[in-house]
Amino acid sequence: MHNEPIPAGAGDPGPFYHGTKADLAPGELLEPGYSSNYGARTKANYVYLTATLDAATWGAELGEGEGPGRIYRVEPTGPIDNDPNLTDQRFPGNPTRSYRTKEPLRIIEEVLDWEPHPPEVLQNMRNHLEELKRQGVEAINE
Secondary structure (H helix, E strand, O other): OOOOOEOOOOOOOOOEEEEEOOOOOOOOEEOOOOEOOOOOOOEOOOEEEEOOHHHHHHHHHHOOOOOOOEEEEEEEOOOEEEOOOOOOOOOOOOOOOEEEEOOOEEEEEEEOOOOOOOHHHHHHHHHHHHHHHHOOOOOOOO
């Protein structure tokens, strides 16, 4: 696999985003170790970030929890790796500019001007994820 760690900010200049349902404040840290938002909701060994608003939008819309989806601009505090759930195995390279890290992400600010996906596109993605779940396909968490 091509998941060599790259220093935070190197290779991809960002800015970086994280989509979630969590209500967070600037300065707070997002850390691994909580239940994953996807699949069997096992303990997440990583926290995820992306350099595209579209990928962050999916996280905000599909994440578990109550309340509205939110997108935050985040700053990695340590090395980041390509997210193997979205790179090479499923898409050549890293077109979604999606990454993961075992180190915390610092919340810089909430992004307020993002556009949600159209309802039919969101439902198609939910259907696709439900089918993957039915087939037993889980996110890579190692």
